[in-house]
Amino acid sequence: MNKKGSLSLSIEVIVIVVIAFVVLGLGLGFVRSQFKTIEETASSVQEQIRQQILDDLRTGNKKLSFPATQLALETNEESVQAIGVKNTEDTALSLQVQFWVNTNTEAGFQAFSPAQPLAFVPVGGTDETSSVLLWDNSLVSFKAGEARVIPVTITAPTRSGNYLYKVKVVQEDGTLYDERTFFIKTS
Numbered sequence: 001m002n003k004k005g006s007l008s009l010s011i012e013v014i015v016i017v018v019i020a021f022v023v024l025g026l027g028l029g030f031v032r033s034q035f036k037t038i039e040e041t042a043s044s045v046q047e048q049i050r051q052q053i054l055d056d057l058r059t060g061n062k063k064l065s066f067p068a069t070q071l072a073l074e075t076n077e078e079s080v081q082a083i084g085v086k087n088t089e090d091t092a093l094s095l096q097v098q099f100w101v102n103t104n105t106e107a108g109f110q111a112f113s114p115a116q117p118l119a120f121v122p123v124g125g126t127d128e129t130s131s132v133l134l135w136d137n138s139l140v141s142f143k144a145g146e147a148r149v150i151p152v153t154i155t156a157p158t159r160s161g162n163y164l165y166k167v168k169v170v171q172e173d174g175t176l177y178d179e180r181t182f183f184i185k186t187s
Helices: 002-060
Strands: 070-073 078-086 093-102 109-111 118-120 129-134 140-142 147-155 161-171 176-186
Touching: 002 078, 070 078, 078 093, 078 140, 093 147, 140 147
Parallel strands: 070 176
Antiparallel strands: 078 147, 093 109, 093 140, 093 161, 118 129, 129 147, 161 176
């Protein structure tokens, strides 16, 4: 009798393990399909935002469009944003996008270099923090009336606070074409 008891126990364990693997496989398939759907939705939303920025530039005849006046991020969190730039002149222009942050320096604002951490002491603060921005800062030729969307990855400062950033578009000779300010609030 001992042999039959241990055999039926082994079969029960095997059945339970098989059922567990089937349920696990179904669960993984469901999660994988959900991630695929989320990816497709994110791509669609990014394309809609890009089109919205371009439409805003065309209809509003603005030189520079930045979608937000304030970004709420966690410390060190990355956010991908899109900036719209339009040549409103009747001639071709070469333009460059620059980013700045308000600091305790005499100049007030300090310039970012793409993909390079910038350490700074914010206005009203005493502790140093750092932030990183990644974008294409090369001179870009714009035909008369041409609009483009330029993506930027913003890594929030390493300390909690409210930080004032500035995006500038300058012409080839260094003349300011347009600028916008925005806040990054970290917690």
